[in-house]
Amino acid sequence: MHVSPVRSILASASVSAVCAVMLLAGCKDDAQQTWPTQAPPQARLADTPVPQTDETVTYPAAGEEQPVAPEQAQPVPHESKGFRVVVTASFSELPEGARIIAPSPRDRRYQKVSKSEHSGAAGAVMPADDNENLFFVSDPISGPTATYTGSFEVVRRVGSPGTLQAAQGQDFDGNAPPVGDVSTDAGVVAAAQALGAEKKQAYDELQAVMDAAIAIKPDAAGPATAAEAIAQKKANTLGLARATVELLRLRGVPALVVQGIELGAVPSTVETTHAWVDANLPQLGWVPLDPEKRQGIDEVASDARFRGMLPIDRIDLAYGDSTVLPADGTFPETTLTGDLAAPMAVKDGARVGKVTWSAKVEVLPEAAPE
Structure with missing residues (x-):
């Protein structure tokens, strides 16, 4: 790749x-x-996330005046x-x-x-x-x-929480970007096919792939290739990112590996590198995803904490896993x-x-x- x-x-x-x-x-x-x-067009992300609010709605008792609907919550900057x-x-x-x-x-x-x-x-x-x-x-x-x-x-x-949901139900409207080179490894192809026979919208394909990524255990001593990561159900940080990218591409979602360092509890001293994923979605463009960030999540759970939002805890150093x-x-x-x-x-x-x-x-x- x-x-x-x-x-x-x-x-x-x-x-x-x-x-x-x-x-x-x-x-x-x-x-x-x-x-x-x-x-730039391919790199553009929506600056306005889906508005969210933590306000509790209290319904009036019988005979009380109906409350005026609150204004839509403003996007968090x-x-x-x-x-x-x-x-x-x-x-x-x-x-x-x-x-x-x-x-x-x-x-x-x-x-x-x-x-x-x-x-x-x-x-x-x-x-x-x-x-x-x-x-x-x-x-x-x-x-x-x-x-x-x-x-x-x-x-x-x-970005703020909820940004990723802006792609839900959206299509590329005939202008789908190229997905990149796809894997021909039999095991990787079979894993992608196991996610469903019918092609879904990009947002739903991404959710299915990220759920599958939960089954691959992060292991610093694990393999660094997508094929071995999927076969052995464990991988180091680069192998997990590669596996996620290969599955996304085979499901029709453009994706690539991003490499850098996690900053830790600043001030800190870092001695290892980290890899994650960028995926291209309708309405959003390139969105950061980290399949390794799923603390407390088991093989069948779903959690948006590692989908579409990254905390300020890393520095991007290289895009891709191969360059000239x-x-x-x-x-x-x-x-x-x-x-x-x-x-x-x-x-x-x-x-x-x-x-x-x-x-x-x-x-x-x-x-x-x-």
Whole structure:
């Protein structure tokens, strides 16, 4: 599976993204960012969630005056919070000429990058061929050890509960986007077929797939492929996301893997990456989903907490589970697969050496009112 034109959204690059692409390591951008007024067509999400209210309705007793119907509840605004994330990595046992590669966050529908710095090994940030991802690529390393530091300031925002329900009962009206490459694995295909012989609307297909994902147990030591995840009913975070994406695509719903880090109870130190899913729904566009976030839910339960809404607890670092970095001077074309969210060392297309990394996260102070 690779990132195809299903999700090509490199549009109107921000100042920080231009800095990341054009300048050498150590580039710095302190420019203030503003949220996009309109996302690209395929990436656009409804800004207005389905209104909800927690008010209790009290019915009048006989003879009492009937109450005036309350006004429709106003949508809850997006919540935003800024974070400083510092990723540090130490490499050892590197062969001569190896290069350090690390993801560089960019503006997304739910995040805005206001500062991006790279230090340690010299190098530059370059875009992948998918026009979706940015990666820091170092100059060739001459010794067996090296270090890397990436410092980022990112503002995250989320939609309000109920957003996903806006797609219920809706169709793509003849303009259904491509679903992406679909799996031909017999086990994955059989699992998708088991969700029903009749084709349903995208919202209902998504609900069926997410219910099926509950049966796959999260296991850090579990398999990372969709086929093994479905066969063994367990998977690591990437395997679970891949399985969910493959099932969604086979059921006709465009989907892709998203990779990044969970921030934890900030301030925190993170040492593992996390993967989740974006799915494309009528009226909404790309919607974030996390099949792993279902605390207290068993194999047959249904819970909207992990459907259509993500808390401000993660940073998007890479879209897809495979991408290609183009040749540039002495740097050869390089295909990256699997975990794209952690720093890595690569030579001749293969990962080499050993790496120890962590990400320290803290909340940015709120700007003082003008």
